[in-house]
Amino acid sequence: MKKVLTLLKVMLKVNFLFPALRGRTIYKKKERINIIILKVILFVIAFPLFYAYLFIIRKLFELLQPIGQANALLTLGILITQVLILIFGIFSIVSIFYLSKDMELLIPLPIKPHQVILSKYFTVLVNEYFVIAPFILPLFIYYGILANVEVGYWLRLPFVFLFIPIIPLAITSLLVVVMMRLINFSKHKDKLIIIGSLLMMLLIIIPQFLAKPSENSGLNNEQVVNFFTSNDGLVKMIGNKFPPAIWITRSFIYGFSNNAYIDQILFYTISVLLFVSLILLGEKLFYKGLIGINEISVTPHKRIKPLPFSDGAHQVSSIFLRELRMMNRTPMFLLNGVISSLFIPVFMFFIIIFKTGEFGFFISAMEKENLLMTSLYLAAFFILCGGLNGTSASSFSREGKYFWISKVIPVSYITQIKGKFLHALAVSSLGIIGGAIVTLILFKINLISLLLGLLIAIIGTIAFIAIGFSLDSRKPLLDWISYQKAMKQNMNVFFHILIEFAILFCLGYSTVIAVNKKIAPLYIIYLFILIFFILLAIIAILYLLKTVEKKYTKIEI
Amino acid sequence: MIELKNLSKSYNKGKVKAVNNLSLTVQPGEIFGFLGPNGAGKTTTIKMIVGLLKPDKGSIMLNGLCNQGHPLKCKSMIAYIPEDPEIYDRLTGLEYINFIGDVYGTPAKVRTTLTEKWSEIFGLTNAINQSIKSYSHGMRQKIILIGAIIARPEIFILDEPLTGLDPKSAHSLKEIMHEHCKQGKTLFFSTHIMEVAEKLCDRIGIINNGELMACGTMDELKYMSKNSESLENIFLEITEK
Ligand SMILES: Nc1ncnc2c1ncn2[C@@H]1O[C@H](COP(=O)(O)OP(=O)(O)OP(=O)(O)O)[C@@H](O)[C@H]1O
Numbered sequence: 001m002k003k004v005l006t007l008l009k010v011m012l013k014v015n016f017l018f019p020a021l022r023g024r025t026i027y028k029k030k031e032r033i034n035i036i037i038l039k040v041i042l043f044v045i046a047f048p049l050f051y052a053y054l055f056i057i058r059k060l061f062e063l064l065q066p067i068g069q070a071n072a073l074l075t076l077g078i079l080i081t082q083v084l085i086l087i088f089g090i091f092s093i094v095s096i097f098y099l100s101k102d103m104e105l106l107i108p109l110p111i112k113p114h115q116v117i118l119s120k121y122f123t124v125l126v127n128e129y130f131v132i133a134p135f136i137l138p139l140f141i142y143y144g145i146l147a148n149v150e151v152g153y154w155l156r157l158p159f160v161f162l163f164i165p166i167i168p169l170a171i172t173s174l175l176v177v178v179m180m181r182l183i184n185f186s187k188h189k190d191k192l193i194i195i196g197s198l199l200m201m202l203l204i205i206i207p208q209f210l211a212k213p214s215e216n217s218g219l220n221n222e223q224v225v226n227f228f229t230s231n232d233g234l235v236k237m238i239g240n241k242f243p244p245a246i247w248i249t250r251s252f253i254y255g256f257s258n259n260a261y262i263d264q265i266l267f268y269t270i271s272v273l274l275f276v277s278l279i280l281l282g283e284k285l286f287y288k289g290l291i292g293i294n295e296i297s298v299t300p301h302k303r304i305k306p307l308p309f310s311d312g313a314h315q316v317s318s319i320f321l322r323e324l325r326m327m328n329r330t331p332m333f334l335l336n337g338v339i340s341s342l343f344i345p346v347f348m349f350f351i352i353i354f355k356t357g358e359f360g361f362f363i364s365a366m367e368k369e370n371l372l373m374t375s376l377y378l379a380a381f382f383i384l385c386g387g388l389n390g391t392s393a394s395s396f397s398r399e400g401k402y403f404w405i406s407k408v409i410p411v412s413y414i415t416q417i418k419g420k421f422l423h424a425l426a427v428s429s430l431g432i433i434g435g436a437i438v439t440l441i442l443f444k445i446n447l448i449s450l451l452l453g454l455l456i457a458i459i460g461t462i463a464f465i466a467i468g469f470s471l472d473s474r475k476p477l478l479d480w481i482s483y484q485k486a487m488k489q490n491m492n493v494f495f496h497i498l499i500e501f502a503i504l505f506c507l508g509y510s511t512v513i514a515v516n517k518k519i520a521p522l523y524i525i526y527l528f529i530l531i532f533f534i535l536l537a538i539i540a541i542l543y544l545l546k547t548v549e550k551k552y553t554k555i556e557i
Numbered sequence: 558m559i560e561l562k563n564l565s566k567s568y569n570k571g572k573v574k575a576v577n578n579l580s581l582t583v584q585p586g587e588i589f590g591f592l593g594p595n596g597a598g599k600t601t602t603i604k605m606i607v608g609l610l611k612p613d614k615g616s617i618m619l620n621g622l623c624n625q626g627h628p629l630k631c632k633s634m635i636a637y638i639p640e641d642p643e644i645y646d647r648l649t650g651l652e653y654i655n656f657i658g659d660v661y662g663t664p665a666k667v668r669t670t671l672t673e674k675w676s677e678i679f680g681l682t683n684a685i686n687q688s689i690k691s692y693s694h695g696m697r698q699k700i701i702l703i704g705a706i707i708a709r710p711e712i713f714i715l716d717e718p719l720t721g722l723d724p725k726s727a728h729s730l731k732e733i734m735h736e737h738c739k740q741g742k743t744l745f746f747s748t749h750i751m752e753v754a755e756k757l758c759d760r761i762g763i764i765n766n767g768e769l770m771a772c773g774t775m776d777e778l779k780y781m782s783k784n785s786e787s788l789e790n791i792f793l794e795i796t797e798k
């Protein structure tokens with residue numbers, strides 16, 4: 001245990017402390033003011049999102065309170081958090097357990113595999129706390145205030161928060177350890193890591209949909225009575241896909257009263273069981289899955305002739321090609337880039353295919369909607385398809401220790417940005433095209449509204465890409481040890497997505513108000529949004545081009 | 558030609574003075590060896606010359622151009638071999654060479670002949686189509702070297718190029734260095750190996766604690782010190798003061 005703690009301390013330092021320390025450089029006065037301005041901007045951006053979140057919580061609470069089912073709000077929050085951890089934990093765990101650069105140092109040390117695995121598990125766990133805190137803590141606190149809960153709730157809150165990710169992460173770790181062991185038998189490890197992770201995601205997602213919706217919607221009388229007489233009717237219904245969410249909710253609300261000790265016992269037993277299996281399996285399989293994971297399948301002594309020399313490509317295209325190859329050949333970057341760009345459309349497709357019953361109203365609503373309104377919906381959807389991959393906001397960070405090459409080659413920084421821009425645009429376009437195809441297949445969409453939606457989406461995406469580059473060139477994270485650090489756990493990517501959401505939210509909210517109050521006809525609103533994005537794109541690009549030289553020069557390595 | 562004037566650079570907000578008021582000139586057609594104990598400031602100086610670090614004070618002129626004022630022109634004159642051969646590990650050797658050829662604007666014909674020649678000499682012919690990720694430390698160094706040759710630089714800057722190379726490759730590298738300087742071009746490299754410096758260099762600079770302690774031809778250095786049989790003795794004498 002002592003070794004685990006020492007290891008954990010080192011890993012946490014490497015994962016969290018060093019960037020923070022490095023960031024604490026002394027700034028000149030002007031820069032300090034810039035940073036304050038930036039923080040204010042981020043706050044202003046985050047505020048409406050936060051407000052909207054609280055608003056939704058209150059509405060749901062007011063809906064559920066009268067029927068005595070308000071508890072379900074907590075279950076819903078916990079369940080969503082846990083399922084997301086189950087799914088996205090896969091990437092973190094593959095990346096931190098297997099693809100992180102400290103493994104080469106750790107294997108030769110006299111430490112047992114399960115000690116390494118435990119300390120790595122806790123590193124990921126600590127990281128998850130930071131990720132879930134902004135979502136789950138406001139829910140817990142606001143619920144507590146709304147429901148006017150007893151003191152015990154507040155006392156239990158920190159523990160509940162700490163317990164939420166434990167079981168889902170342990171399950172994912174177990175699955176990943178087994179998966180990596182299997183992958184290690186094969187020669188094409190890079191490809192299999194991607195395929196395996198995606199299959200695992202499907203494995204987790206599909207059961208969520210396959211629960212037959214017809215039975216749930218048609219409750220018989222007895223069920224209805226049960227549902228309303230028990231306080232936890234809805235809790236149990238929501239949580240039945242992932243029981244730990246029920247256990248946590250009930251322990252949270254009741255403590256030891258109301259038979260909730262049973263839930264606690266269940267929770268602890270399952271946690272202990274999972275941990276024991278993780279330790280046992282980890283001891284057996286972890287290193288076997290790890291060793292040779294960096295091996296490349298090469299065919300030695302095979303000479304390919306004649307050498308395929310390129311005939312002097314343009315500088316922009318050679319930068320573009322470099323970005324493309326470096327990203328698509330690194331499994332973790334590919335997953336976070338192209339694949340996550342295609343993820344939303346494909347995900348949408350599955351949801352609607354599996355749940356046509358529940359989304360039928362949505363589809364017919366889309367079909368009946370006014371042409372311009374539909375195009376606005378589509379624009380928002382396409383921007384989400386193209387904008388949530390962190391390609392632009394991690395572009396500099398991804399270069400990592402190879403960044404010196406970008407600084408010594410005789411390619412102007414503006415040219416480099418152009419190549420990078422094309423690459424980010426290509427990745428986002430894949431998402432947008434995917435989105436367009438899915439909507440064309442699923443809905444009877446008018447072609448004109450599709451094109452009008454695409455117009456806004458493409459211009460908006462261009463603006464967001466420029467913003468992403470500005471964010472990342474300001475302070476790229478160049479000394480990462482795991483690929484995940486450079487993308488998913490990169491603050492620049494996080495801020496980028498935050499900014500996107502905030503802008504989309506504000507535009508959407510104003511549109512709804514303008515339409516409902518009939519402030520302006522729809523075509524004016526459409527034009528307004530179009531012009532807004534055109535201006536945003538122009539400003540963002542001009543700012544990027546104006547500052548990029550200075551920012552590059554400032555990055556010293 | 559490389560002219561460094563009153564160069565200074567410190568790390569950690571001035572706490573570590575890595576290079577202090579360093580001035581020296583490297584003439585065209587000259588092999589200049591840069592010696593110094595670990596942590597003396599060799600790499601820091603080199604990184605300033607190639608534009609990775611911005612000097613706190615002082616100026617760097619390359620063939621008469623200031624590297625702050627004309628960064629692009631200066632970069633296109635330089636080829637740089639870093640201490641740690643960190644290059645794009647997901648590309649193949651050939652893709653890397655082509656990338657370098659593209660950005661330095663080397664015609665495809667020249668690339669082909671040079672690459673074929675040097676990959677043969679360095680024994681990389683079989684590996685050139687493989688991912689750099691599968692390369693050994695020395696192989697990475699060699700592919701960077703081939704890239705640098707493809708770039709056809711006016712000024713060659715190498716940071717400890719000989720460590721990690723096998724004897725045959727080290728020998729070839731020394732030939733490259735000679736060849737380069739015979740064409741009247743400039744070469745600047747740092748090293749720890751005294752015999753190499755003694756045999757290879759036209760002039761030698763010795764740096765310690767960020768300051769240039771001595772600079773000149775082998776004969777001049779011998780003249781400056783008391784017991785001057787070998788460069789090693791001179792080096793020890795100068796750096797232990
Ligand atoms: N990134 C950095 N941050 C802080 N200090 C640094 C950094 N890089 C170098 N230094 C310090 O600057 C000084 C000079 O380092 P430099 O790398 O130039 O030495 P060197 O002569 O190349 O040594 P070696 O022969 O070991 O390669 C050393 O004291 C070192 O500790």
Ligand SMILES: [Mg+2]
Binds near residue numbers: 599601640
């Ligand atoms: Mg050095």
